[in-house]
Amino acid sequence: MNTILLNGNPAVRRLPLADRTRDLLAADFAARQWRVAIHELATMTIGPCLGCFGCWLKTPGRCVIRDDGDRMIGDLAGAELLALLTPITFGGYGYDLKKAMDRCIPIVMPFMKTRDGETHHPHRYPVRRRLLAVGLLPEPDPQSEAVFRRLVARHALNMAATAISVLVVDGADERLEARIKSAVDTLEVT
Amino acid sequence: METKKTLLLVATPGNGKSTSLALGSWLGRGLEARGGSVETRLLYPVFGEEERRRELLDLAMNVDLLLLAFPLYIDHLPAPLVLFLEELHTRRQEAAATPGAAVAAIVNCGFPETMQCQVAADIVRRFAETSGFRSLGCLIMGMGGFVSGRALDRTGRLMRGQRQALEEAAAALAEGKEIPAAVLERFGRPLMPRWLYTLFVNHHFKRTARRCGASAHLADRPFA
Numbered sequence: 179m180n181t182i183l184l185n186g187n188p189a190v191r192r193l194p195l196a197d198r199t200r201d202l203l204a205a206d207f208a209a210r211q212w213r214v215a216i217h218e219l220a221t222m223t224i225g226p227c228l229g230c231f232g233c234w235l236k237t238p239g240r241c242v243i244r245d246d247g248d249r250m251i252g253d254l255a256g257a258e259l260l261a262l263l264t265p266i267t268f269g270g271y272g273y274d275l276k277k278a279m280d281r282c283i284p285i286v287m288p289f290m291k292t293r294d295g296e297t298h299h300p301h302r303y304p305v306r307r308r309l310l311a312v313g314l315l316p317e318p319d320p321q322s323e324a325v326f327r328r329l330v331a332r333h334a335l336n337m338a339a340t341a342i343s344v345l346v347v348d349g350a351d352e353r354l355e356a357r358i359k360s361a362v363d364t365l366e367v368t
Numbered sequence: 369m370e371t372k373k374t375l376l377l378v379a380t381p382g383n384g385k386s387t388s389l390a391l392g393s394w395l396g397r398g399l400e401a402r403g404g405s406v407e408t409r410l411l412y413p414v415f416g417e418e419e420r421r422r423e424l425l426d427l428a429m430n431v432d433l434l435l436l437a438f439p440l441y442i443d444h445l446p447a448p449l450v451l452f453l454e455e456l457h458t459r460r461q462e463a464a465a466t467p468g469a470a471v472a473a474i475v476n477c478g479f480p481e482t483m484q485c486q487v488a489a490d491i492v493r494r495f496a497e498t499s500g501f502r503s504l505g506c507l508i509m510g511m512g513g514f515v516s517g518r519a520l521d522r523t524g525r526l527m528r529g530q531r532q533a534l535e536e537a538a539a540a541l542a543e544g545k546e547i548p549a550a551v552l553e554r555f556g557r558p559l560m561p562r563w564l565y566t567l568f569v570n571h572h573f574k575r576t577a578r579r580c581g582a583s584a585h586l587a588d589r590p591f592a
Binding site: 226227228229230231234235236237238239240251252255256267268269270271272273276277279280282283287288289290292296297298302303321322325328329332333336 | 380381382412415439441442443444445446447448450451453454457479480481484486487490491492494495497498562566569570573576577580582585586587588589590591592
């Protein structure tokens, strides 16, 4: 499976747990012989989306900002699995992942269509993706975790994901490797 | 607790015309009419400048009400606002802020369904709860493309209910109270049937693409 992994471990206050999780994810994907492009977002130059709709109406499919965000879109366009790794902040994605997500608009088209009773943008590329989201919390926080799960579910709806798996890791987890394997297995059997 | 000092923080790209600014300004005027002072700041122009962002953080630490106005971005808040709230959260853990300070927000999205903004409202609430703010509510609305950056007094009868809801929200916020559920509900009502809005938006995109000379390329796949 063609996979893109976006590591949102922040540049400031870097989380050792995020890097460990990234390594375990990469090892798991490799064991399944999946091709993986890992993007270390904290070290990439990804400017904020300008909200100009240039990627829809001027240079369709390409952002008008030519930075690392454009390279990331190239990998995302053909990916069958989008894997997200992020600290959970207020129930949402941390800044480093969010700055990358905001730049993903070129993979959809401007028009609005109703799907399953809700309005969404049609997809530019024929590939249908699976979505894996791994969120990190410093300690158990059921309320933030619940918001995070709702966010990923919304995101899966908007990208018409064919399968979704959410893993929330709080603090040190000795069973992390097994939990990652289980979360990825869910995607494979769907 | 009465709201005397408000920071209206508008997190939308561009410096001038914006739906978030139009909605936030209307509510801000309602607060001013009730004796409060409202300072309006745009986040994007200061985003890349650390000193100006720090000054904005100082301001946010010293108000009674932090009023956020932003468009939905990929089911969430725009990234620069996420960074700002992360920094403000850290600040509030390290230094004393205005006691009893509160957060409220206005979120709009280009989709017709208001509920697509609900998770963003939940994130704002979690920010408030975990950062020691009182959460006074989040006004959410779909069909933001109808406003398209116009001042609200130029949006006619279709926005009458939303303008009234913003007035009533201002009355509650001025007294330091939560925005009533009925006001949130009225603000989120659809402005028109979904099919009509979608027709209007799709027509707008087609016309703009034609003007940009991109009509024949809208479905291009540059990374195929």
